[in-house]
Amino acid sequence: xxxxxxxxxxxxxxxxGNPTIKVEVITEAKPHTIKKxxxxxxxxxxxxxxxxxxxxxxxxxxxxxxxFIDCMSxxxxxxxxxxxRVEGTALRVAQCLNxxxxxxxxxxxxxxxxxxxSARVEHLKSEIENLQLDHVEVYYQNQDCNAFLRExxxxxxxxxxxxxxxxxxYNASIDWDAITPYLNRWGEVIINHMSSDTVRGISQAKxxxxxxxxxxxxxxxxxxxxNASKEDLxxxxxxxxxxxxxKSSYHVSHFAFYSRTNGKLYSxxxxxxxxxxxxxxxxxxxxxFGGKSSLKDxxxxxxxxxxxxxxxxNLDTETDDQCYYVQDIAKYIYEKYSALGRVNLDVVYxxxxxxxxxxxxxxxxxxxxxxxxxxHVTITRQEIIFPQR
Numbered sequence: 001x002x003x004x005x006x007x008x009x010x011x012x013x014x015x016x017g018n019p020t021i022k023v024e025v026i027t028e029a030k031p032h033t034i035k036k037x038x039x040x041x042x043x044x045x046x047x048x049x050x051x052x053x054x055x056x057x058x059x060x061x062x063x064x065x066x067x068f069i070d071c072m073s074x075x076x077x078x079x080x081x082x083x084x085r086v087e088g089t090a091l092r093v094a095q096c097l098n099x100x101x102x103x104x105x106x107x108x109x110x111x112x113x114x115x116x117x118s119a120r121v122e123h124l125k126s127e128i129e130n131l132q133l134d135h136v137e138v139y140y141q142n143q144d145c146n147a148f149l150r151e152x153x154x155x156x157x158x159x160x161x162x163x164x165x166x167x168x169x170y171n172a173s174i175d176w177d178a179i180t181p182y183l184n185r186w187g188e189v190i191i192n193h194m195s196s197d198t199v200r201g202i203s204q205a206k207x208x209x210x211x212x213x214x215x216x217x218x219x220x221x222x223x224x225x226x227n228a229s230k231e232d233l234x235x236x237x238x239x240x241x242x243x244x245x246x247k248s249s250y251h252v253s254h255f256a257f258y259s260r261t262n263g264k265l266y267s268x269x270x271x272x273x274x275x276x277x278x279x280x281x282x283x284x285x286x287x288x289f290g291g292k293s294s295l296k297d298x299x300x301x302x303x304x305x306x307x308x309x310x311x312x313x314n315l316d317t318e319t320d321d322q323c324y325y326v327q328d329i330a331k332y333i334y335e336k337y338s339a340l341g342r343v344n345l346d347v348v349y350x351x352x353x354x355x356x357x358x359x360x361x362x363x364x365x366x367x368x369x370x371x372x373x374x375x376h377v378t379i380t381r382q383e384i385i386f387p388q389r
Contacts, residue, residue: 002050004179010331013125021358022227023074023117023119023120025117025119025120025123026075026077026078026079026123027074027075027078027079027295028078028079028080028081028095029078029079029080029086029088030081030259031080031081031088031260031264031353032257032258032259033078033085034080035257035288035289035295036089036192036257036268037086037087037092037287038288039089039255039268039284039285040089040092040093040190040268040286041092041093041096042284042287043190043270043280043285043383044068044093044096044097044164045096045097045100045285046275046283046284047066047099047188047280048066048096048100048101048109049100049341050213050276050280050365051063051066051099051162052104052107054064054222054339058259058361061160063160063161063162064107064108064123064157064160064161065101065108065109065110065160065161065162066097066105066109066110066161066162066164066193067110067111067112067154067157067161067162067163067164067187067225068093068097068109068111068112068163068164068166068170069112069149069152069163069164069165069166069170069182070089070090070093070114070166070309071113071115071145071148071149071165071166071167071168072111072114072115072116072145072166072167072168072169072170073088073113073114073120073121073124074090074115075088075115075120075121075123075124075127076088076091076123076124076127077088077123077124077127085100086088089166089168090113090124090128091124091127091128091131093111093135093310094111094128094131094133094138094278095131095133095175097109097111097136098118098131098133098134098135098136098175099135101112101135101136102134102135105135108137108138108161108323109135109136109137110139110157110161110325111136111137111138111139112138112139112140112141112152113138113139113140113141113143113144114140114141114143114145115142116142116143116144116145117142118142121140121141121142123252124140124372125140128188129142134291144173145167145169145178146177146178146381147294149165149175149181150177150178150181154185158185158186162186162187163180163182163185163186163187163188164187164188164189164190165182165188165190166187166189166190166193167179167188167189167192167327168190168192169188169192169194171194171195171197171213171215171218172193172194172195172198172213172214172217172233173194173213174193174216174217174240175216176216176219176238176244177238178223179191180244183241183244183245183246183250183271184245184246184247184276186275187272188270188271188272188274189270189271189272190239190268190269190270190271191241191268191269191271192266192268192269193233193234193237193254193266193267193268193269194265194266195230195234195264195265195266195267196230196263196264197215198214198218198225198228198230198233199228199229199230199233199293201214202214202222202226202228202360203226205222206222210228211273216235218233218237218240219236219240219243220236230264232242233255233320234256234267234269238252238254238356241269241271242250243294244324245271245273246351247273249273250271250272250273251271251272251273251274251275251277251278251354252270252271252278252356253269253270253278253281253282253356253357254267254269254270254356254357255267255268255283255285255289255293255294255357256296257294257295258294258295258296258297258322262296262297264296264322268285275353275354278353278354278356279353279359279360279361281363282355282357282358282360282361283359283361283362283363285359286359286362286363287326291325291326291363291366292324292325292326293323293324293325293357294322294323294324296320296323298320298323317331319331324357325359326363326366326367326369326370327374328358329352329358329359329363329367329370330367330370330371330374330375331374332355333348333371333384334360334371334374334375334377334386335369336351337384338375338389339389340386341385341386341388342381342383342384342385342386343383343384343385343386344380344383345379345384346382348384349364370388371384375387
């Protein structure tokens with residue numbers, strides 16, 4: 001049902017009681033934003049089942065439940081470009097976890113939603129209350145997101161509840177002091193890195209007052225960022241995540257979102273100390289994008305064949321680093337391992353497990369088929385055997 005004509009607004013009063021600005025409670029969600037909602041919802045569902053069905057390592061008890069934190073939750077409701085109602089991350093996750101935990105009465109799901117705008121928090125609260133959810137505990141806060149994260153005390157849940165923090169600012173803004181404790185909890189963090197904001201605004205950062213924000217986000221000077229590409233900026237953020245994670249092995253996976261004209265807007269970056277987390281995130285992301293790594297329109301270039309003169313003369317395809325297909329996973333395996341003559345399948349799968357983009361889970365049959373069809377390999381239960389050069 002269209003809601004474009006029912007947008008609510010809050011008049012914020014200054015110290016004298018005079019109205020200053022109007023805050024839209026229900027904002028517009030572009031198609032790429034709706035796809036982001038879908039990815040997070042699907043991941044949360046799969047993540048919750050993964051945690052609930054995990055019985056713990058020897059000496060460790062299984063999880064008592066999960067804590068989902070959305071520190072920039074908005075109002076829970078949006079309108080699409082046609083004015084139709086769209087449920088955002090908060091509403092989707094609340095309903096999803098309520099359905100999941102209905103099957104686990106001895107476990108607990110705790111949801112914590114925060115937004116800077118009180119009117120949006122109140123609207124979200126009313127939407128969730130109307131759903132009459134019986135299997136989740138929901139809490140609301142109305143603060144600056146970084147202050148909220150600093151003040152949130154989860155010590156009583158340490159090592160018994162698995163945490164998932166969604167950090168989704170409206171621009172390229174990351175407060176490392178605020179999110180670092182969550183990188184180092186038993187849990188995961190998803191960060192929305194808005195690289196398009198940086199590329200658009202970096203040249204005017206000193207004049208606009210945004211320099212401090214960019215320097216905090218990238219932990220470097222504004223001057224050093226002037227000529228950085230969006231891909232360069234993603235790499236800087238990933239490096240900062242690795243630096244702030246106090247684990248010797250830490251896994252980071254990122255997937256880019258594009259406009260309808262193929263402009264890169266932001267990357268949704270998943271962070272976890274567990275390889276199972278990155279494996280699951282990559283699987284869900286590829287499934288959400290329809291069997292590829294993004295929704296960038298490659299205009300069919302992935303199907304254009306070329307002759308590989310450096311190898312065995314196989315017909316090969318062009319690779320777009322901004323939108324990978326299963327055939328690119330097969331190409332990666334062939335180029336990395338074919339010189340060995342044969343390789344154990346477990347070695348290949350373990351390699352893919354920790355790859356930042358390529359999935360292993362969910363795509364093994366497709367990868368094997370691509371290797372056989374394109375590179376004429378032989379695959380046994382244990383090995384990939386490459387044709388002799």
